[in-house]
Amino acid sequence: MRAEALQAWWHWAQGIIPAAERKSGLRELKQFLSAFTELSPLEIALRRFPPQIRLQLPLAELQERWQRRWQERVPLQYLIGTVHWHDLELVVTPAVLIPRPETEELLEVVAATVPPGQQRGHWLDLGTGSGAIAIGLTRLFPSALVHAVDCSPAALEVAQENIQKYALGDRLRCYLGSWFDPLAPLQGQVQGIVSNPPYIPTELVTTLQPEVRYHEPRLALDGGADGLQAIRQIVERAPAYLQPQGWLFMELMATQGQAVAALARATQAYGRVEILKDLSGHDRFLVAQNL
């Protein structure tokens, strides 16, 4: 494509960004163009294009995708097909939640909490989605065997693609099923569990921004009437799977900290139960250790 044509496309593309979202929309436009060309961020920022630009998609397709961003509020990451998360570039489709910065923090909490002697053995990622946590864990703990579970076959296909991309197939296995169901042989043997389960109360799902509400999988968001349906199951069933002193790390909604701590204490199975805050100062993570 010639530089003049791309300039004209840029002019059109920035023109359809809603006025109220101009700043973030322009940032997204740069990311969008960078994903489908070999232009450097500087060339895009200054709009100083070389005479010929190679597009990885036909122009009509590029145009249609950018239109869907604003007309249908499709998240940018689904339009590009990848997301940068932690130190990874993961494939994402509408079958999986787009991994969030809070979940990067969850992985940091795991890394900072688990002593080196326990960074091995069997680790679980329950509700793996794109495989983000499982892949992060497998790379973080080079002696661990990681088991990633999801009840969505379409999500597991995406996770498998990401696992292959990082060539982790020998230490990271995927299982189709509900929470612990496919993992019965691991009872009493698990060193740690990390999970970002669906935790939004059903009533709140319809109040979320359209990008989330209409495009991210309901199965990844909806935590039942009180938002705690999945969390409750995991907190209550985990002790049967964990070794003595085994770990449970879970991401929560900001308002759920006290309720989840109470759920964990009520099992009388954990010696340590803590709620940690995220970088914004909100209660966000459960850290529990089996007796």
Ligand SMILES: C[S@@+](CC[C@H](N)C(=O)[O-])C[C@H]1O[C@@H](n2cnc3c(N)ncnc32)[C@H](O)[C@@H]1O
């Ligand atoms: C909030 S998303 C988390 C995805 C990914 N771990 C992340 O942090 O980006 C929750 C995931 O749990 C899965 N899920 C929902 N119910 C489940 C169940 N009963 N058993 C296993 N996975 C389930 C969903 O399909 C979804 O992939």
